[in-house]
Amino acid sequence: MARSGVLYVHVAQAAAQLVAAGHNPTIDGIRAALGGTGSKSTIAPLLKRWKAAHPGTLAQAELGLPAELVLAVKGVYEKVQVEAALQLQKVVEAHQAETAALQEQLQQAFVEHHALLSVQEQQAQALAAATTHSQGLVDTVQRQEIVLAGLDSDKLGLEQRLADRAAEVASLTQQFAASAGAV
Template identity: 50%
Template sequence: MARIGILYSHVMKAAEKVAAEGKNPTVDSVREALGGTGSKSTIAPLLKRWKVEHQESVVAAETGVPAELLLAVKGLYQKLQADVGLQLAQASEAQRIALQGAAERLEQSQADNRNLSQTKLALAADLAQTKDELSQLRAEHHSGAITLAGLESDNAGLRARLADRAAEVAALNQQLAQARTQFEHYQHATAAQRTEERQAADQRVARLEQDLAGARQHGQIQQAALTQRETQLAQSQLEQDRWREAADALQGDLAAMRPERDQLAYQFKEASAAGAALAGKLATTQTALTEARIALAGRQHQAELLGERLRQAENKENSQEAARLTLIEEKAALQAQLASRKR
Protein backbone atom coordinates (compact mmCIF):
# COMPACT_ATOMS: atom_id res chain seq x y z
CA MET A 1 0.00 0.00 0.00
CA ALA A 2 1.30 3.46 -0.91
CA ARG A 3 1.33 6.06 1.76
CA ILE A 4 -1.23 8.84 1.63
CA GLY A 5 0.37 11.99 0.29
CA ILE A 6 2.74 10.46 -2.34
CA LEU A 7 1.27 11.95 -5.52
CA TYR A 8 2.38 12.18 -9.08
CA SER A 9 3.44 15.79 -8.60
CA HIS A 10 5.79 14.71 -5.80
CA VAL A 11 7.31 11.99 -7.94
CA MET A 12 7.56 14.45 -10.89
CA LYS A 13 9.43 17.04 -8.85
CA ALA A 14 11.75 14.42 -7.39
CA ALA A 15 12.48 12.95 -10.84
CA GLU A 16 13.17 16.40 -12.30
CA LYS A 17 15.50 17.13 -9.42
CA VAL A 18 17.39 13.90 -9.95
CA ALA A 19 17.56 14.52 -13.72
CA ALA A 20 18.76 18.11 -13.11
CA GLU A 21 21.58 16.68 -11.06
CA GLY A 22 22.62 14.67 -14.09
CA LYS A 23 21.57 11.36 -12.62
CA ASN A 24 19.31 8.71 -14.01
CA PRO A 25 15.90 8.93 -12.30
CA THR A 26 15.31 5.44 -11.00
CA VAL A 27 12.86 4.20 -8.40
CA ASP A 28 15.58 4.22 -5.75
CA SER A 29 16.96 7.67 -6.66
CA VAL A 30 13.47 9.21 -6.74
CA ARG A 31 12.54 7.55 -3.40
CA GLU A 32 15.76 8.93 -1.97
CA ALA A 33 14.89 12.39 -3.33
CA LEU A 34 11.48 12.05 -1.66
CA GLY A 35 13.24 11.62 1.67
CA GLY A 36 13.05 7.86 1.68
CA THR A 37 9.29 7.84 1.84
CA GLY A 38 6.87 5.89 -0.35
CA SER A 39 6.97 2.34 -1.48
CA LYS A 40 8.62 1.25 -4.67
CA SER A 41 5.35 -0.23 -5.91
CA THR A 42 3.77 3.23 -5.63
CA ILE A 43 6.69 5.21 -7.03
CA ALA A 44 7.35 2.83 -10.00
CA PRO A 45 4.11 3.46 -11.98
CA LEU A 46 4.24 7.20 -11.29
CA LEU A 47 7.89 7.34 -12.40
CA LYS A 48 7.07 5.34 -15.53
CA ARG A 49 4.34 7.87 -16.34
CA TRP A 50 6.81 10.72 -15.92
CA LYS A 51 9.39 9.03 -18.13
CA VAL A 52 6.77 8.63 -20.87
CA GLU A 53 5.87 12.29 -20.67
CA HIS A 54 9.48 13.46 -20.39
CA GLN A 55 11.43 11.14 -22.68
CA GLU A 56 13.95 13.84 -23.61
CA SER A 57 14.90 14.38 -19.99
CA VAL A 58 15.10 10.65 -19.38
CA VAL A 59 17.31 10.07 -22.40
CA ALA A 60 19.47 13.04 -21.52
CA ALA A 61 19.86 11.75 -18.02
CA GLU A 62 20.58 8.22 -19.15
CA THR A 63 23.03 9.16 -21.93
CA GLY A 64 24.39 12.38 -20.54
CA VAL A 65 23.30 14.30 -23.73
CA PRO A 66 21.71 17.77 -23.37
CA ALA A 67 17.96 18.02 -23.96
CA GLU A 68 18.38 20.64 -26.74
CA LEU A 69 20.60 18.27 -28.63
CA LEU A 70 18.08 15.51 -28.13
CA LEU A 71 15.35 17.77 -29.50
CA ALA A 72 17.49 18.58 -32.53
CA VAL A 73 18.23 14.90 -33.08
CA LYS A 74 14.54 14.13 -32.66
CA GLY A 75 13.63 16.74 -35.27
CA LEU A 76 16.25 15.38 -37.63
CA TYR A 77 14.97 11.86 -37.02
CA GLN A 78 11.40 12.93 -37.70
CA LYS A 79 12.53 14.70 -40.87
CA LEU A 80 14.43 11.59 -41.95
CA GLN A 81 11.34 9.54 -41.17
CA ALA A 82 9.27 11.88 -43.34
CA ASP A 83 11.83 11.75 -46.15
CA VAL A 84 12.01 7.98 -45.91
CA GLY A 85 8.21 7.79 -45.98
CA LEU A 86 8.13 10.05 -49.04
CA GLN A 87 10.87 8.01 -50.74
CA LEU A 88 9.02 4.82 -49.82
CA ALA A 89 5.82 6.23 -51.30
CA GLN A 90 7.70 7.29 -54.45
CA ALA A 91 9.40 3.89 -54.64
CA SER A 92 6.05 2.19 -54.14
CA GLU A 93 4.53 4.28 -56.96
CA ALA A 94 7.51 3.59 -59.23
CA GLN A 95 7.27 -0.07 -58.36
CA ARG A 96 3.55 -0.03 -59.08
CA ILE A 97 4.21 1.59 -62.46
CA ALA A 98 7.01 -0.93 -63.13
CA LEU A 99 4.70 -3.80 -62.15
CA GLN A 100 1.96 -2.41 -64.38
CA GLY A 101 4.46 -2.13 -67.27
CA ALA A 102 5.73 -5.63 -66.55
CA ALA A 103 2.14 -6.90 -66.51
CA GLU A 104 1.46 -5.16 -69.85
CA ARG A 105 4.67 -6.57 -71.32
CA LEU A 106 3.74 -9.98 -69.97
CA GLU A 107 0.29 -9.73 -71.54
CA GLN A 108 1.85 -8.59 -74.82
CA SER A 109 4.35 -11.45 -74.60
CA GLN A 110 1.52 -13.91 -74.02
CA ALA A 111 -0.33 -12.46 -77.03
CA ASP A 112 2.85 -12.75 -79.11
CA ASN A 113 3.24 -16.33 -77.89
CA ARG A 114 -0.32 -17.11 -78.96
CA ASN A 115 0.33 -15.54 -82.38
CA LEU A 116 3.59 -17.44 -82.66
CA SER A 117 1.80 -20.66 -81.73
CA GLN A 118 -0.78 -20.05 -84.47
CA THR A 119 2.00 -19.20 -86.92
CA LYS A 120 3.84 -22.33 -85.85
CA LEU A 121 0.74 -24.46 -86.45
CA ALA A 122 0.25 -22.85 -89.87
CA LEU A 123 3.91 -23.41 -90.76
CA ALA A 124 3.69 -26.99 -89.52
CA ALA A 125 0.62 -27.54 -91.74
CA ASP A 126 2.43 -25.98 -94.72
CA LEU A 127 5.47 -28.14 -93.99
CA ALA A 128 3.32 -31.28 -93.81
CA GLN A 129 1.64 -30.38 -97.10
CA THR A 130 5.01 -29.66 -98.67
CA LYS A 131 6.32 -33.00 -97.41
CA ASP A 132 3.28 -34.75 -98.96
CA GLU A 133 3.87 -32.98 -102.27
CA LEU A 134 7.56 -33.84 -102.02
CA SER A 135 6.67 -37.50 -101.45
CA GLN A 136 4.36 -37.42 -104.50
CA LEU A 137 7.10 -35.83 -106.61
CA ARG A 138 9.55 -38.44 -105.40
CA ALA A 139 7.09 -41.20 -106.31
CA GLU A 140 6.55 -39.62 -109.75
CA HIS A 141 10.32 -39.26 -110.14
CA HIS A 142 10.78 -42.93 -109.20
CA SER A 143 8.06 -43.99 -111.65
CA GLY A 144 9.58 -41.80 -114.37
CA ALA A 145 13.01 -43.28 -113.64
CA ILE A 146 11.57 -46.80 -113.92
CA THR A 147 9.79 -45.90 -117.19
CA LEU A 148 12.97 -44.29 -118.50
CA ALA A 149 14.99 -47.37 -117.57
CA GLY A 150 12.45 -49.56 -119.41
CA LEU A 151 12.54 -47.30 -122.47
CA GLU A 152 16.32 -47.27 -122.41
CA SER A 153 16.32 -51.07 -122.14
CA ASP A 154 13.84 -51.34 -125.07
CA ASN A 155 15.91 -48.85 -127.02
CA ALA A 156 19.07 -50.86 -126.33
CA GLY A 157 17.31 -54.04 -127.45
CA LEU A 158 16.08 -52.38 -130.65
CA ARG A 159 19.51 -50.95 -131.29
CA ALA A 160 21.00 -54.42 -130.81
CA ARG A 161 18.40 -55.92 -133.17
CA LEU A 162 19.04 -53.10 -135.61
CA ALA A 163 22.78 -53.75 -135.42
CA ASP A 164 22.13 -57.46 -136.00
CA ARG A 165 19.94 -56.69 -139.02
CA ALA A 166 22.53 -54.27 -140.35
CA ALA A 167 25.20 -56.96 -139.93
CA GLU A 168 22.98 -59.47 -141.75
CA VAL A 169 22.33 -56.97 -144.57
CA ALA A 170 26.06 -56.24 -144.79
CA ALA A 171 26.79 -60.00 -144.91
CA LEU A 172 24.15 -60.52 -147.62
CA ASN A 173 25.49 -57.57 -149.59
CA GLN A 174 28.97 -59.03 -149.28
CA GLN A 175 27.71 -62.45 -150.42
CA LEU A 176 25.91 -60.77 -153.31
CA ALA A 177 29.04 -58.89 -154.27
CA GLN A 178 31.04 -62.11 -154.09
CA ALA A 179 28.45 -63.90 -156.22
CA ARG A 180 28.53 -61.09 -158.79
CA THR A 181 32.33 -61.19 -158.78
CA GLN A 182 32.32 -64.98 -159.24
CA PHE A 183 29.69 -64.75 -161.99
CA GLU A 184 31.61 -62.02 -163.82
CA HIS A 185 34.79 -64.04 -163.43
CA TYR A 186 32.94 -67.11 -164.76
CA GLN A 187 31.60 -65.12 -167.71
CA HIS A 188 35.06 -63.78 -168.52
CA ALA A 189 36.65 -67.20 -168.10
CA THR A 190 33.95 -68.88 -170.23
CA ALA A 191 34.25 -66.24 -172.94
CA ALA A 192 38.04 -66.52 -172.97
CA GLN A 193 37.85 -70.29 -173.01
CA ARG A 194 35.32 -70.31 -175.86
CA THR A 195 37.43 -67.84 -177.81
CA GLU A 196 40.51 -69.92 -177.25
CA GLU A 197 38.64 -73.08 -178.17
CA ARG A 198 37.24 -71.47 -181.31
CA GLN A 199 40.66 -70.22 -182.28
CA ALA A 200 42.15 -73.63 -181.56
CA ALA A 201 39.33 -75.31 -183.50
CA ASP A 202 39.84 -72.97 -186.42
CA GLN A 203 43.53 -73.68 -186.34
CA ARG A 204 42.87 -77.38 -186.13
CA VAL A 205 40.38 -77.23 -189.00
CA ALA A 206 42.89 -75.33 -191.10
CA ARG A 207 45.56 -77.82 -190.34
CA LEU A 208 43.20 -80.68 -190.98
CA GLU A 209 42.15 -79.22 -194.29
CA GLN A 210 45.79 -78.74 -195.16
CA ASP A 211 46.55 -82.26 -194.01
CA LEU A 212 43.48 -83.53 -195.89
CA ALA A 213 44.52 -81.67 -199.00
CA GLY A 214 48.16 -82.73 -198.67
CA ALA A 215 47.73 -86.31 -197.58
CA ARG A 216 44.44 -88.07 -198.06
CA GLN A 217 46.15 -91.29 -197.21
CA HIS A 218 46.01 -90.33 -193.62
CA GLY A 219 42.28 -89.65 -193.86
CA GLN A 220 41.16 -92.31 -191.56
CA ILE A 221 43.72 -91.34 -188.93
CA GLN A 222 42.79 -87.71 -189.29
CA GLN A 223 39.10 -88.60 -189.28
CA ALA A 224 39.63 -90.42 -186.04
CA ALA A 225 41.52 -87.45 -184.68
CA LEU A 226 38.75 -85.14 -185.87
CA THR A 227 36.18 -87.32 -184.18
CA GLN A 228 38.21 -87.14 -180.99
CA ARG A 229 38.43 -83.40 -181.32
CA GLU A 230 34.69 -83.15 -181.88
CA THR A 231 34.15 -85.27 -178.80
CA GLN A 232 36.34 -82.91 -176.75
CA LEU A 233 34.46 -79.98 -178.22
CA ALA A 234 31.20 -81.58 -177.21
CA GLN A 235 32.55 -82.11 -173.74
CA SER A 236 33.66 -78.51 -173.66
CA GLN A 237 30.20 -77.49 -174.79
CA LEU A 238 28.68 -79.62 -172.05
CA GLU A 239 31.01 -78.08 -169.52
CA GLN A 240 30.08 -74.66 -170.82
CA ASP A 241 26.41 -75.59 -170.50
CA ARG A 242 27.05 -76.69 -166.90
CA TRP A 243 28.76 -73.36 -166.19
CA ARG A 244 25.80 -71.60 -167.75
CA GLU A 245 23.38 -73.60 -165.60
CA ALA A 246 25.47 -72.77 -162.53
CA ALA A 247 25.36 -69.09 -163.54
CA ASP A 248 21.58 -69.34 -164.03
CA ALA A 249 21.33 -71.00 -160.59
CA LEU A 250 23.37 -68.17 -159.13
CA GLN A 251 21.11 -65.68 -160.85
CA GLY A 252 18.10 -67.49 -159.38
CA ASP A 253 19.68 -67.46 -155.94
CA LEU A 254 20.41 -63.78 -156.38
CA ALA A 255 16.83 -63.16 -157.45
CA ALA A 256 15.59 -65.19 -154.48
CA MET A 257 17.88 -63.23 -152.16
CA ARG A 258 16.63 -59.86 -153.40
CA PRO A 259 13.20 -60.10 -151.66
CA GLU A 260 14.93 -61.10 -148.43
CA ARG A 261 17.33 -58.20 -148.90
CA ASP A 262 14.41 -55.86 -149.58
CA GLN A 263 12.62 -57.25 -146.52
CA LEU A 264 15.72 -56.74 -144.44
CA ALA A 265 16.04 -53.20 -145.80
CA TYR A 266 12.37 -52.58 -144.92
CA GLN A 267 12.93 -54.04 -141.44
CA PHE A 268 16.01 -51.85 -141.13
CA LYS A 269 13.93 -48.81 -142.14
CA GLU A 270 11.18 -49.74 -139.64
CA ALA A 271 13.77 -50.33 -136.92
CA SER A 272 15.33 -46.94 -137.74
CA ALA A 273 11.89 -45.29 -137.51
CA ALA A 274 11.18 -47.12 -134.23
CA GLY A 275 14.58 -46.05 -132.94
CA ALA A 276 13.83 -42.44 -133.93
CA ALA A 277 10.42 -42.66 -132.22
CA LEU A 278 12.02 -44.16 -129.13
CA ALA A 279 14.67 -41.45 -129.22
CA GLY A 280 11.91 -38.79 -129.36
CA LYS A 281 10.01 -40.50 -126.58
CA LEU A 282 13.27 -40.79 -124.61
CA ALA A 283 13.94 -37.08 -125.14
CA THR A 284 10.37 -36.25 -124.02
CA THR A 285 10.75 -38.49 -120.97
CA GLN A 286 14.12 -36.95 -120.16
CA THR A 287 12.58 -33.47 -120.49
CA ALA A 288 9.71 -34.48 -118.18
CA LEU A 289 12.22 -36.03 -115.79
CA THR A 290 14.29 -32.82 -115.85
CA GLU A 291 11.17 -30.76 -115.15
CA ALA A 292 10.23 -33.14 -112.33
CA ARG A 293 13.74 -32.83 -110.90
CA ILE A 294 13.50 -29.03 -111.12
CA ALA A 295 10.08 -29.11 -109.42
CA LEU A 296 11.46 -31.51 -106.81
CA ALA A 297 14.39 -29.17 -106.16
CA GLY A 298 11.93 -26.23 -105.85
CA ARG A 299 9.78 -28.19 -103.42
CA GLN A 300 12.85 -29.18 -101.42
CA HIS A 301 13.98 -25.55 -101.33
CA GLN A 302 10.48 -24.49 -100.24
CA ALA A 303 10.49 -27.19 -97.57
CA GLU A 304 13.88 -25.96 -96.35
CA LEU A 305 12.55 -22.37 -96.25
CA LEU A 306 9.48 -23.50 -94.33
CA GLY A 307 11.68 -25.49 -91.95
CA GLU A 308 13.88 -22.43 -91.45
CA ARG A 309 10.81 -20.27 -90.82
CA LEU A 310 9.52 -22.87 -88.39
CA ARG A 311 12.87 -22.93 -86.56
CA GLN A 312 12.86 -19.11 -86.44
CA ALA A 313 9.33 -19.14 -85.06
CA GLU A 314 10.34 -21.71 -82.45
CA ASN A 315 13.40 -19.64 -81.53
CA LYS A 316 11.24 -16.53 -81.28
CA GLU A 317 8.72 -18.43 -79.20
CA ASN A 318 11.52 -19.64 -76.91
CA SER A 319 12.81 -16.07 -76.65
CA GLN A 320 9.31 -14.81 -75.84
CA GLU A 321 8.94 -17.55 -73.24
CA ALA A 322 12.31 -16.63 -71.71
CA ALA A 323 11.31 -12.95 -71.70
CA ARG A 324 7.98 -13.85 -70.11
CA LEU A 325 9.76 -15.85 -67.39
CA THR A 326 12.17 -12.94 -66.87
CA LEU A 327 9.24 -10.55 -66.52
CA ILE A 328 7.57 -12.89 -64.05
CA GLU A 329 10.80 -13.08 -62.06
CA GLU A 330 11.15 -9.27 -62.17
CA LYS A 331 7.55 -8.90 -61.06
CA ALA A 332 8.10 -11.33 -58.17
CA ALA A 333 11.31 -9.48 -57.19
CA LEU A 334 9.53 -6.11 -57.31
CA GLN A 335 6.67 -7.47 -55.25
CA ALA A 336 9.16 -8.88 -52.72
CA GLN A 337 10.97 -5.51 -52.56
CA LEU A 338 7.68 -3.69 -52.14
CA ALA A 339 6.64 -6.10 -49.39
CA SER A 340 9.99 -5.68 -47.60
CA ARG A 341 9.75 -1.89 -47.83
CA LYS A 342 6.20 -1.90 -46.49
CA ARG A 343 7.41 -3.95 -43.55
Protein backbone atom coordinates in the same frame (compact mmCIF):
# COMPACT_ATOMS: atom_id res chain seq x y z
CA MET B 1 4.85 16.58 18.18
CA ALA B 2 4.02 14.02 15.43
CA ARG B 3 5.91 13.77 12.17
CA SER B 4 3.96 14.83 9.12
CA GLY B 5 5.52 12.16 6.81
CA VAL B 6 6.40 12.17 3.14
CA LEU B 7 3.69 13.49 0.81
CA TYR B 8 3.23 13.28 -2.94
CA VAL B 9 4.28 16.92 -3.33
CA HIS B 10 7.63 16.14 -1.67
CA VAL B 11 8.25 13.15 -3.95
CA ALA B 12 7.22 15.17 -7.03
CA GLN B 13 9.61 18.03 -6.15
CA ALA B 14 12.49 15.64 -5.47
CA ALA B 15 11.83 13.74 -8.71
CA ALA B 16 11.72 17.01 -10.72
CA GLN B 17 15.05 18.10 -9.14
CA LEU B 18 16.67 14.75 -10.01
CA VAL B 19 15.40 14.96 -13.61
CA ALA B 20 16.65 18.55 -13.91
CA ALA B 21 20.06 17.36 -12.75
CA GLY B 22 19.99 14.66 -15.47
CA HIS B 23 19.41 11.74 -13.10
CA ASN B 24 16.80 9.02 -13.21
CA PRO B 25 14.44 9.36 -10.23
CA THR B 26 14.62 6.17 -8.15
CA ILE B 27 13.30 5.35 -4.70
CA ASP B 28 16.79 5.64 -3.20
CA GLY B 29 17.47 8.88 -5.13
CA ILE B 30 14.19 10.43 -3.86
CA ARG B 31 14.96 9.30 -0.31
CA ALA B 32 18.43 10.90 -0.51
CA ALA B 33 16.96 14.12 -1.98
CA LEU B 34 14.49 14.23 0.94
CA GLY B 35 17.35 14.07 3.40
CA GLY B 36 17.15 10.35 4.08
CA THR B 37 13.58 10.46 5.34
CA GLY B 38 10.61 8.39 4.29
CA SER B 39 10.31 4.68 3.96
CA LYS B 40 10.71 2.92 0.66
CA SER B 41 7.19 1.52 0.97
CA THR B 42 5.84 5.08 1.29
CA ILE B 43 7.97 6.59 -1.50
CA ALA B 44 7.44 3.76 -4.02
CA PRO B 45 3.70 4.28 -4.74
CA LEU B 46 4.12 8.08 -4.79
CA LEU B 47 7.05 7.82 -7.22
CA LYS B 48 5.06 5.41 -9.36
CA ARG B 49 2.18 7.93 -9.45
CA TRP B 50 4.59 10.73 -10.43
CA LYS B 51 6.16 8.59 -13.21
CA ALA B 52 2.70 7.81 -14.62
CA ALA B 53 1.89 11.54 -14.68
CA HIS B 54 5.23 12.54 -16.29
CA PRO B 55 6.19 9.92 -18.94
CA GLY B 56 8.04 12.42 -21.18
CA THR B 57 10.02 13.80 -18.28
CA LEU B 58 10.80 10.29 -17.18
CA ALA B 59 12.06 9.35 -20.64
CA GLN B 60 14.25 12.46 -20.62
CA ALA B 61 15.63 11.53 -17.22
CA GLU B 62 16.29 7.97 -18.27
CA LEU B 63 18.30 9.25 -21.23
CA GLY B 64 20.04 11.83 -19.09
CA LEU B 65 19.47 14.47 -21.77
CA PRO B 66 18.02 17.98 -21.53
CA ALA B 67 14.41 18.32 -22.66
CA GLU B 68 15.33 20.77 -25.45
CA LEU B 69 17.78 18.27 -26.92
CA VAL B 70 15.24 15.45 -26.72
CA LEU B 71 12.65 17.65 -28.47
CA ALA B 72 15.18 18.65 -31.14
CA VAL B 73 16.12 15.02 -31.75
CA LYS B 74 12.43 14.10 -31.88
CA GLY B 75 11.87 16.87 -34.45
CA VAL B 76 14.76 15.67 -36.58
CA TYR B 77 13.55 12.09 -36.23
CA GLU B 78 10.01 13.02 -37.30
CA LYS B 79 11.35 15.03 -40.25
CA VAL B 80 13.54 12.12 -41.33
CA GLN B 81 10.54 9.78 -40.99
CA VAL B 82 8.39 12.07 -43.19
CA GLU B 83 11.14 12.38 -45.81
CA ALA B 84 11.71 8.63 -45.74
CA ALA B 85 7.98 8.03 -46.17
CA LEU B 86 7.92 10.40 -49.17
CA GLN B 87 10.96 8.75 -50.71
CA LEU B 88 9.45 5.34 -50.09
CA GLN B 89 6.20 6.45 -51.75
CA LYS B 90 8.15 7.71 -54.78
CA VAL B 91 10.11 4.46 -54.99
CA VAL B 92 6.92 2.41 -54.66
CA GLU B 93 5.22 4.45 -57.40
CA ALA B 94 8.26 4.10 -59.67
CA HIS B 95 8.35 0.38 -58.95
CA GLN B 96 4.65 0.06 -59.73
CA ALA B 97 5.08 1.96 -63.00
CA GLU B 98 8.07 -0.18 -63.96
CA THR B 99 6.19 -3.33 -63.01
CA ALA B 100 3.24 -2.25 -65.15
CA ALA B 101 5.55 -1.55 -68.10
CA LEU B 102 7.24 -4.92 -67.69
CA GLN B 103 3.85 -6.63 -67.44
CA GLU B 104 2.84 -4.96 -70.69
CA GLN B 105 6.11 -6.06 -72.34
CA LEU B 106 5.56 -9.58 -71.05
CA GLN B 107 2.00 -9.61 -72.43
CA GLN B 108 3.31 -8.36 -75.80
CA ALA B 109 5.99 -11.07 -75.74
CA PHE B 110 3.29 -13.68 -75.10
CA VAL B 111 1.29 -12.37 -78.06
CA GLU B 112 4.38 -12.43 -80.30
CA HIS B 113 5.27 -15.90 -79.05
CA HIS B 114 1.79 -17.14 -79.86
CA ALA B 115 1.99 -15.59 -83.34
CA LEU B 116 5.40 -17.18 -83.93
CA LEU B 117 4.09 -20.55 -82.79
CA SER B 118 1.22 -20.18 -85.27
CA VAL B 119 3.64 -19.31 -88.09
CA GLN B 120 5.86 -22.22 -87.08
CA GLU B 121 2.87 -24.58 -87.17
CA GLN B 122 1.90 -23.33 -90.63
CA GLN B 123 5.48 -23.74 -91.83
CA ALA B 124 5.64 -27.23 -90.35
CA GLN B 125 2.44 -28.14 -92.20
CA ALA B 126 3.79 -26.65 -95.44
CA LEU B 127 7.06 -28.54 -94.97
CA ALA B 128 5.18 -31.79 -94.36
CA ALA B 129 3.12 -31.21 -97.53
CA ALA B 130 6.25 -30.33 -99.54
CA THR B 131 8.05 -33.41 -98.17
CA THR B 132 5.10 -35.62 -99.13
CA HIS B 133 4.93 -34.05 -102.60
CA SER B 134 8.71 -34.38 -103.02
CA GLN B 135 8.59 -38.05 -102.01
CA GLY B 136 5.78 -38.58 -104.54
CA LEU B 137 7.93 -36.96 -107.22
CA VAL B 138 10.91 -39.14 -106.27
CA ASP B 139 8.71 -42.22 -106.52
CA THR B 140 7.39 -41.06 -109.90
CA VAL B 141 10.92 -40.43 -111.18
CA GLN B 142 11.99 -43.90 -110.06
CA ARG B 143 9.02 -45.52 -111.84
CA GLN B 144 9.72 -43.44 -114.94
CA GLU B 145 13.40 -44.49 -114.88
CA ILE B 146 12.32 -48.14 -114.70
CA VAL B 147 9.89 -47.63 -117.59
CA LEU B 148 12.58 -45.77 -119.55
CA ALA B 149 15.09 -48.56 -118.93
CA GLY B 150 12.50 -51.05 -120.21
CA LEU B 151 11.83 -48.90 -123.26
CA ASP B 152 15.56 -48.59 -123.91
CA SER B 153 15.84 -52.35 -123.72
CA ASP B 154 12.88 -52.77 -126.08
CA LYS B 155 14.39 -50.17 -128.45
CA LEU B 156 17.70 -52.04 -128.55
CA GLY B 157 15.82 -55.26 -129.23
CA LEU B 158 13.81 -53.63 -132.00
CA GLU B 159 16.90 -52.00 -133.49
CA GLN B 160 18.59 -55.40 -133.47
CA ARG B 161 15.57 -56.99 -135.12
CA LEU B 162 15.45 -54.17 -137.67
CA ALA B 163 19.12 -54.64 -138.42
CA ASP B 164 18.50 -58.37 -138.76
CA ARG B 165 15.56 -57.69 -141.11
CA ALA B 166 17.60 -55.20 -143.10
CA ALA B 167 20.32 -57.80 -143.46
CA GLU B 168 17.70 -60.35 -144.57
CA VAL B 169 16.25 -57.87 -147.04
CA ALA B 170 19.72 -57.14 -148.39
CA SER B 171 20.46 -60.84 -148.65
CA LEU B 172 17.14 -61.51 -150.36
CA THR B 173 17.69 -58.55 -152.66
CA GLN B 174 21.09 -59.95 -153.64
CA GLN B 175 19.67 -63.36 -154.16
CA PHE B 176 16.86 -61.93 -156.28
CA ALA B 177 19.29 -59.83 -158.23
CA ALA B 178 21.51 -62.82 -158.77
CA SER B 179 18.58 -64.96 -159.81
CA ALA B 180 17.20 -62.29 -162.07
CA GLY B 181 20.62 -61.76 -163.65
CA ALA B 182 20.89 -65.44 -164.27
CA VAL B 183 17.72 -65.57 -166.05
